[in-house]
Amino acid sequence: MQPPAAPLTAVPVRDFAGVFARVQPHMAALDIFLHAQLEAFEPEIREMADYCIDTSGKRIRPALVFFSGWQNEATVLPALVQVAAVVELVHLATLVHDDIMDEAALRRSRPTAAKKYGPEAAVLLGDALFAHALHLAARFPTTEVCAAVSDSTRKVCAGEIVQTLRRRSTAITRADYDRVIDLKTAELFRVSCALGARLGGYGDAFVADAARFGRSLGIAYQIYDDLADFFGREVRIGKTLGTDLASGKLTLPLFLLRERLPVAERSNLEAELEGRQPAQLARRLAEMGEFSIFEAVRDEIESELVLAEAALAKHPRLPPSEHLGALPQALRAQIGALR
Amino acid sequence: MQPPAAPLTAVPVRDFAGVFARVQPHMAALDIFLHAQLEAFEPEIREMADYCIDTSGKRIRPALVFFSGWQNEATVLPALVQVAAVVELVHLATLVHDDIMDEAALRRSRPTAAKKYGPEAAVLLGDALFAHALHLAARFPTTEVCAAVSDSTRKVCAGEIVQTLRRRSTAITRADYDRVIDLKTAELFRVSCALGARLGGYGDAFVADAARFGRSLGIAYQIYDDLADFFGREVRIGKTLGTDLASGKLTLPLFLLRERLPVAERSNLEAELEGRQPAQLARRLAEMGEFSIFEAVRDEIESELVLAEAALAKHPRLPPSEHLGALPQALRAQIGALR
Numbered sequence: 001m002q003p004p005a006a007p008l009t010a011v012p013v014r015d016f017a018g019v020f021a022r023v024q025p026h027m028a029a030l031d032i033f034l035h036a037q038l039e040a041f042e043p044e045i046r047e048m049a050d051y052c053i054d055t056s057g058k059r060i061r062p063a064l065v066f067f068s069g070w071q072n073e074a075t076v077l078p079a080l081v082q083v084a085a086v087v088e089l090v091h092l093a094t095l096v097h098d099d100i101m102d103e104a105a106l107r108r109s110r111p112t113a114a115k116k117y118g119p120e121a122a123v124l125l126g127d128a129l130f131a132h133a134l135h136l137a138a139r140f141p142t143t144e145v146c147a148a149v150s151d152s153t154r155k156v157c158a159g160e161i162v163q164t165l166r167r168r169s170t171a172i173t174r175a176d177y178d179r180v181i182d183l184k185t186a187e188l189f190r191v192s193c194a195l196g197a198r199l200g201g202y203g204d205a206f207v208a209d210a211a212r213f214g215r216s217l218g219i220a221y222q223i224y225d226d227l228a229d230f231f232g233r234e235v236r237i238g239k240t241l242g243t244d245l246a247s248g249k250l251t252l253p254l255f256l257l258r259e260r261l262p263v264a265e266r267s268n269l270e271a272e273l274e275g276r277q278p279a280q281l282a283r284r285l286a287e288m289g290e291f292s293i294f295e296a297v298r299d300e301i302e303s304e305l306v307l308a309e310a311a312l313a314k315h316p317r318l319p320p321s322e323h324l325g326a327l328p329q330a331l332r333a334q335i336g337a338l339r
Numbered sequence: 340m341q342p343p344a345a346p347l348t349a350v351p352v353r354d355f356a357g358v359f360a361r362v363q364p365h366m367a368a369l370d371i372f373l374h375a376q377l378e379a380f381e382p383e384i385r386e387m388a389d390y391c392i393d394t395s396g397k398r399i400r401p402a403l404v405f406f407s408g409w410q411n412e413a414t415v416l417p418a419l420v421q422v423a424a425v426v427e428l429v430h431l432a433t434l435v436h437d438d439i440m441d442e443a444a445l446r447r448s449r450p451t452a453a454k455k456y457g458p459e460a461a462v463l464l465g466d467a468l469f470a471h472a473l474h475l476a477a478r479f480p481t482t483e484v485c486a487a488v489s490d491s492t493r494k495v496c497a498g499e500i501v502q503t504l505r506r507r508s509t510a511i512t513r514a515d516y517d518r519v520i521d522l523k524t525a526e527l528f529r530v531s532c533a534l535g536a537r538l539g540g541y542g543d544a545f546v547a548d549a550a551r552f553g554r555s556l557g558i559a560y561q562i563y564d565d566l567a568d569f570f571g572r573e574v575r576i577g578k579t580l581g582t583d584l585a586s587g588k589l590t591l592p593l594f595l596l597r598e599r600l601p602v603a604e605r606s607n608l609e610a611e612l613e614g615r616q617p618a619q620l621a622r623r624l625a626e627m628g629e630f631s632i633f634e635a636v637r638d639e640i641e642s643e644l645v646l647a648e649a650a651l652a653k654h655p656r657l658p659p660s661e662h663l664g665a666l667p668q669a670l671r672a673q674i675g676a677l678r
């Protein structure tokens with residue numbers, strides 16, 4: 001099923017890379033803004049914060065802010081840059097804390113903060129990044145950004161906690177899985193779109209639909225990420241495959257496989273997830289082929305992407321719609337490229 | 340020097356207990372308010388948040404809020420209760436994270452969150468508590484509370500990071516020690532007093548002086564805490580003695596001892612702090628007696644308490660002054676009781 005693993009030297013293809021080119025000036029402004037924030041950090045932790053900002057991820061949430069508040073090619077609104085920094089810093093803080101828990105050594109081919117500075121310092125560094133995000137949020141004229149971002153953050157943490165507590169458990173329903181990805185991923189996508197639309201000056205109707213779009217795109221993106229853990233090519237996605245099976249995380253591909261397997265084989269899969277037997281990745285991949293799991297997961301992602309597009313359909317002439325609308329298309333292309 | 344350790348069954352004397360009796364109705368309102376917050380947490384993490392609220396500490400920061408915004412015996416201002424909850428939740432979040440790093444098993448005679456739920460969940464639980472604190476802060480009409488609390492939180496984390504990174508190091512100046520306690524303890528004391536005074540309706544001059552009072556009291560309190568680690572009676576302070584020496588934390592009593600020791604003995608002390616030799620608590624306590632370290636540290640605390648009182652001196656007739664003024668007196672009595 002799997003091509004032989006290529007060495008991890010090639011630069012991974014960035015998600016949504018083609019679409020994100022449209023907000024290149026916005027991303028450049030964000031980079032300048034984020035680095036300027038380092039001045040606010042106490043000198044002793046400035047270098048650590050700088051390191052985290054530099055190793056930051058794909059900047060998907062800032063892009064959602066910029067697209068949702070889009071004006072025209074020539075305009076980069078400072079309020080959008082500021083709120084993009086807020087959501088990115090919150091995301092970075094959660095990455096720093098996630099890497100402690102996963103005992104991950106590398107993120108985007110560089111040592112994680114937990115590895116570089118020790119887990120103790122990394123706990124506090126994540127806290128400091130999060131605190132600074134909220135401090136930036138408090139610089140808006142009203143408390144709306146602070147309220148939205150702090151509420152979302154609590155939800156993201158709740159989602160991660162539930163996922164952590166359920167690791168190696170197979171007593172999980174589909175509703176449980178849906179709730180975790182809604183909290184841990186879709187929530188910050190949702191708030192990025194809502195705040196982008198609001199600060200871009202759009203009305204309540206579009207803000208609500210942008211939020212709906214963001215949530216559905218977030219769900220789709222997380223399921224895609226879970227699919228790529230089995231069907232990606234390591235050189236493309238930039239990480240080891242099969243980690244969810246190995247670490248006992250019951251994601252949608254495994255969920256659907258478990259439903260379809262004959263009873264005896266299902267018990268073996270559950271024993272692997274629960275850590276009572278060694279994970280057999282090659283065998284599970286073969287079964288995923290046999291039971292068309294890729295196609296079944298792709299169909300689930302497609303349903304969410306259709307919902308995302310439906311949220312935009314009422315606003316065909318608004319400037320953000322064209323750009324947001326390109327994202328589901330880009331995700332479809334990435335799913336196609338997995339096979 | 341030390342009386343034989345009594346079993347840890349007696350209830351520790353709470354710091355400032357006598358003075359805190361004056362805000363008993365406020366503390367009761369705070370308890371109701373904090374427990375009502377649990378509804379806002381996702382069901383899966385509600386019990387964990389409840390556990391942390393119940394094991395919470397001495398409620399010093401809420402008391403500072405209540406005293407700084409004091410109106411009269413009969414009045415408990417809802418805004419003060421809300422901001423007291425904010426500073427307490429921030430403090431709780433830092434305790435949850437501290438206990439992960441210290442690998443502490445017990446806090447106030449109950450298992451720590453890290454011990455009870457595992458370090459992974461505890462990292463995220465601390466994040467969720469902090470996020471909820473900021474969410475409550477965003478419910479005030481202006482962004483002032485959010486801005487102040489998030490800024491203070493970043494400073495508290497910076498202080499803790501610096502302290503963590505310096506553990507087992509003896510290349511520390513007195514200025515380094517002062518800076519760490521200013522960030523990790525005095526900052527949240529300061530902001531508690533400033534926000535209490537502000538939300539109690541007092542003018543800018545008193546807000547600034549209440550902040551000054553809080554900062555000095557915070558510095559004095561942290562030095563007292565560091566002193567009690569050597570000179571406390573376990574049954575009174577409710578924790579094991581000598582932990583700072585054992586864990587290589589160069590606090591003021593050790594700092595002053597190191598300055599006074601002859602060169603050869605100083606090298607031994609440094610070797611103990613750096614973990615190259617086993618800590619000799621009894622010997623260090625004997626030397627502390629010989630070099631009058633208790634008295635020297637007490638004098639340093641006294642200087643800060645005088646500064647705290649001086650900040651209040653300009654406002655003798657304001658209702659908060661009488662109550663805040665009782666706190667330095669109470670701390671002096673506690674220091675006296677250590678011997």
